[in-house]
Amino acid sequence: MGPRPVAGPADGIEADYAELLVGDLHASLASPVSESMNFLNEIALRYPDAVSLAAGRPYEGYFDLDDLPRYLSLYRRHLAERLGGDEEGVRRTVLQYGRTKGVIHELVAEHLRLDEGIHADPQDLVVTVGCQEALYLTLRALRRDERDVLLAVAPSYVGVHGAAGLVDMTLVPVRGTADGIDLDDLVARIREIRARGLNPRACYVIPDFANPSGIRMSLETRRRLLRIAAEEDVLLLEDNPYGLFGDPDGPPTLKALDTAARVVYLGSFAKTGLPGARVGYVLAEQRVSDAHGSAGTLADQLAKVKSMLTVNTSPIAQAVIGGKLLAHGCSLREANVREIATYRANLTRMLDGLERRLGDVPGVSWNAPEGGFFLLLTVPFPAGDDLLEHCASTYQVLWTPVHHFYADTRPRNVMRLSFSHLRPEEIETGLDRLARFVRDQQQN
Amino acid sequence: MGPRPVAGPADGIEADYAELLVGDLHASLASPVSESMNFLNEIALRYPDAVSLAAGRPYEGYFDLDDLPRYLSLYRRHLAERLGGDEEGVRRTVLQYGRTKGVIHELVAEHLRLDEGIHADPQDLVVTVGCQEALYLTLRALRRDERDVLLAVAPSYVGVHGAAGLVDMTLVPVRGTADGIDLDDLVARIREIRARGLNPRACYVIPDFANPSGIRMSLETRRRLLRIAAEEDVLLLEDNPYGLFGDPDGPPTLKALDTAARVVYLGSFAKTGLPGARVGYVLAEQRVSDAHGSAGTLADQLAKVKSMLTVNTSPIAQAVIGGKLLAHGCSLREANVREIATYRANLTRMLDGLERRLGDVPGVSWNAPEGGFFLLLTVPFPAGDDLLEHCASTYQVLWTPVHHFYADTRPRNVMRLSFSHLRPEEIETGLDRLARFVRDQQQN
Structure with a gap:
């Protein structure tokens, strides 16, 4: 920031124009x-x-602006039922500041059960401003200091590099293969990171039709990946924006196979719901403790980050996605x-x-x-x-x-x-x- | 993260439950x-x-869910006119991924002109997920390393402490007074920070009916504050969620008085629009340059941060606020x-x-x-x-x-x-x- 002298009126305010250098940002x-x-x-x-x-945008041919009032009204009716006809409560839920973790968590959990075979406690969900915020919240929480490192298959979605950059988290690439990820390389990288006194916190993967490679991991790779995560004590960040756009008899998500809370599941409605709603979520059931004992789940911690970042996800936008879920019995496979x-x-x-x-x-x-x-x-x-x-x-x-x-x-x-x-x-x-x-x- | 041995099936996945410590986050x-x-x-x-x-929530007595389709339809008609009847363009703008800086920037600029006497180039606006994201984007951009320091009147809005915490930015308190801020203390703190080899980047203020104090700064204090910002080469982050809820003949905002691009203006529609839309904005006209010359404005840099954080603000939520602006000729004083x-x-x-x-x-x-x-x-x-x-x-x-x-x-x-x-x-x-x-x- 260098002051630049500029001619101006006598009161002196104009004397020093603010200028910034990218190098100072x-x-x-x-x-x-x-x-x-x-x-x-x-x-x-x-x-x-x-x-x-x-x-990488979704197809626009089926977009219909008249869906918006329809979805809003479906969600409104659903909420009125759930609140026993409390119309003031319905208005407050959709129009006022609201729950940090979101208001459509139960509908999202039902979708996960129906479409992905994932049994999620709705309390472990945080509804986010698209999947990108979910990724940011997770990395912000996991990156305590410069020793905390993220692994990711190379090449990887630009957004994971972006979110890691915002929290100054080093991203260590893991070799990609025709089956998605070189698991031997993953283990080698994790051990190498530890040998350097650093902490490999998590590995980011898109197991289904990855961006950019389009690759879907085999069931065997998924099982081995989960085993490695448990043995090497890292988390897996599973990002799944495209999973529904393939064979429904394909392999289950990592989260559906995860019995040891190793997977943080990142969800998006940009491709299956509506991109313009900017609604995503993160499922983070991992137990967290502090000196006093239990501090809830990782979802509770991510909600704390969110309260300092975006406060809550627009409940109006959530109501649009909630309405779309309701219109299809909570199955996005059916909706799509x-x-x-x-x-x-x-x-x-x-x-x-x-x-x-x-x-x-x-x-x-x-x-x-x-x-x-x-x-x-x-x-x-x-x-x-x-x-x-x-x-x-x-x-x-x-x-x-x-x-x-x-x-x-x-x-x-x-x-x-x-x-x-x-x-x-x-x-x-x-x-x-x-x-x-x-x-x-x-x-x- | 300490592995905890748990009895489980033979395949080994269950052997190591993920557990986290708050101290590791x-x-x-x-x-x-x-x-x-x-x-x-x-x-x-x-x-x-x-x-x-x-x-600190807005009054709910005038909330009406029927406003949502009405606002959406007003914005839709407005957009159709602007796009010369291109219905596909209207659908794409509201429902698809969109412009990182937002789509209602021209309406917001018109509101600023009418209600606040601020003449903003719409290109210098970034529409955000509430004012909290605007604050985060600004602090993230300004905090390069541990030497970059933020000043803020004490006591200050909890959200500024929260956003500063997310980017590990030290917040130095400035003494509050009955007129809002002790300007001598501000100068002393800035010089003290510099003397310690640190960079005072900006001072956060709510000049109108501050949270928590309710204080409105006098015109004289505003002028002196702007002069100090120019002389001491710091930015002012002006947060103005409550300005409309007072005497319309009160003193102008800092931004309206700012002729040297010293003020980054943080706006919220949570109190004047609808909290449930989660729409705010930041006006950042400051020139930024790099080794090659001009790198646009600070708004362009904030948009880069946003593209890695939330991608864009829900255009559906923006359309709701856009519709409310249109319903009142872009005057929120009239709307309220x-x-x-x-x-x-x-x-x-x-x-x-x-x-x-x-x-x-x-x-x-x-x-x-x-x-x-x-x-x-x-x-x-x-x-x-x-x-x-x-x-x-x-x-x-x-x-x-x-x-x-x-x-x-x-x-x-x-x-x-x-x-x-x-x-x-x-x-x-x-x-x-x-x-x-x-x-x-x-x-x-």
């Missing part, structure tokens, strides 16, 4: 993560006519029948389209996820931000350089392709343009 | 602030029949005509009621704010948590021990009384009980 603001998010948003704005194989079909059709179209256009190009390959929003395309050249810029301006198609998920700036030969929000014809056009770009690059 | 979780919030919430739950002179009258009548009733009941008791006095939600009552005994507990159980009336606003545990002879959410008869009953309690204590 928190380090997260100059980090590659922060630059990543900025760059990716900004390039989408600069090329509005480009087909975006970059944005059309969406699930759309995402699966898009995935098939992507895989077929890539095969048709790029199947014969040497050095080009891709993985074939069984659900979710994303896949990874490997190309025979480093696909970084400069090349994305070139591709956007010349070929009018966007994708995400995978280095953003490593929180660094080194281009790698991999790009993330998303297909969740596109119409069939947009996928075809996008792939046409992408294939032309890849072939042109490969010939250079 | 972030320090903010064991701080007096965190304990304060817990204690105050919990005592209100334990004595539901007590009259609460403690809760009934509320303003109610709060002023409550204030008068409190002051008269205290005079009638406690005017003759030695050692008992109170201040007489001209608006807002709170006043301070001085009593001839230390009024701490134990005494509150006794008062709640025996006299069925709640108040707030002022030590909570000092973020410590030392009882002082002062209690905060709030009167914002009470009906006239509740005020009378509450004061009857409080007067009995004070007289009984004073005779002991």
Whole structure:
């Protein structure tokens, strides 16, 4: 902050304009993560006519603004019943300041039971401002000092790098594999961290259709991961925004398999509910104690952090999600029948389209996820931000350089392709343009 | 985290239950602030029949759930007009992921112009999850390392202690006075901080009807405060949740007087809009630069923090507040005509009621704010948590021990009384009980 002399009126207030230097602000603001998010948003704005194989947004085709009053009224009726007709209580619950942990916890617990086979005590849930706040609360609580370290599969969701950055928590990458995570590497990393006098607190994973890889972990990997967490005494942070968009007979969530309170489960309604509600949650049943004995559960501690961060999640927004849950008997799988079909059709179209256009190009390959929003395309050249810029301006198609998920700036030969929000014809056009770009690059 | 051996099935997963110690979690979780919030919430739950002179909630008498669809539909129509009838764009704006800085920024800027005489560039606004997130974003950005220090009038709103705790930012108290702040002490503290090699980044103030004191700063104090901020090169964080609930011909906000970008203005719609929307904002026009030159404004930096914390503020919740603004031509003073009258009548009733009941008791006095939600009552005994507990159980009336606003545990002879959410008869009953309690204590 350096004062800059400026000519101004005589009273002197104008004499010293406030100016700030990025270098005087928190380090997260100059980090590659922060630059990543900025760059990716900004390039989408600069090329509005480009087909975006970059944005991980849910499909908008079924959005209906008339759902809002309908959901609000369903929730209102439900609440009136629960409160024995106390209309003042209903008004207060939806419109006044409210419970820090949220007001739709029982409906969320019922959804978890129905759709995920997770038996949650509603008191162990904290309803949050999207899953990102849930992640922040968890990392803020677990990061006591500079010795506390987070592990995460590399490459990982940009948001986990972002939240870790806000609490100055070191993130140690664990090798990713075709099955999601290299468990030997995980154990080696944990022991290495401990050998350096540091505390490996938790490992962040997206077991179902990961962002960015699209990979779903096998049942065997899940079981081994839980065993390692118990043996090595770390928590698992399970993030599950895409699990419903796949085979319902797939492997259970880590949380459903967890019998030793090793898993903190991070939930999102952005993809299965409505992104505009910004409602997510965290299930944290872990027992916490202090010098006097029990201090409740980790959820109680996360609620304390939340009371200092956002106070509570908008009960109006919660009522919208509550109403959507009520409209479908608390099953989000049922609420998303059309969406699930759309995402699966898009995935098939992507895989077929890539095969048709790029199947014969040497050095080009891709993985074939069984659900979710994303896949990874490997190309025979480093696909970084400069090349994305070139591709956007010349070929009018966007994708995400995978280095953003490593929180660094080194281009790698991999790009993330998303297909969740596109119409069939947009996928075809996008792939046409992408294939032309890849072939042109490969010939250079 | 200590593993606890537990008998369980043979596969070993159950062998090591996760358990956590508060001492292994972030320090903010064991701080007096965190304990304060817990204690105050919990005592209100334990004595539901007590009259609460403690809760700082807005009056509920005018709450109407039918306002929600009405506000949503007003905002929807407004947006359709702005987007030239693009219904898909309207749906996307309200229901999809959205702009990090928010979507009602232009309406908020218009409200600031009309009600506060603040001329804000809408691009310098970040719409937040209540004012508490705005405070967190600002402190997170300004706190680079352990040398960065925040100043705040003592006693101060609990939430500023809470947000500072989350970013490990030291808060240095500045002496409060009957005019709000001891400016000589402010200068002395700033220089003392610098002399210790630390950086005084900002001073947090509520110039209008402060929480907890109810004090409104004079125009002269405001001008001197701005001059000091410029001369000593610190920012002022102006928090203004109650400014509208007072004489409209009172002194302007610091921000309206600020010609040197010294003020970061923190706004809340919890009291003037709807608490259940959880919408607030921060106006941060300060220029920021990096090695390459301009890096935009502080608002742009705060948006980066927000993208890692809550991504964006629910556009559905924003649409509710946007609709309320539209319903009243963007004037919240107009929207709150009934509320303003109610709060002023409550204030008068409190002051008269205290005079009638406690005017003759030695050692008992109170201040007489001209608006807002709170006043301070001085009593001839230390009024701490134990005494509150006794008062709640025996006299069925709640108040707030002022030590909570000092973020410590030392009882002082002062209690905060709030009167914002009470009906006239509740005020009378509450004061009857409080007067009995004070007289009984004073005779002991």
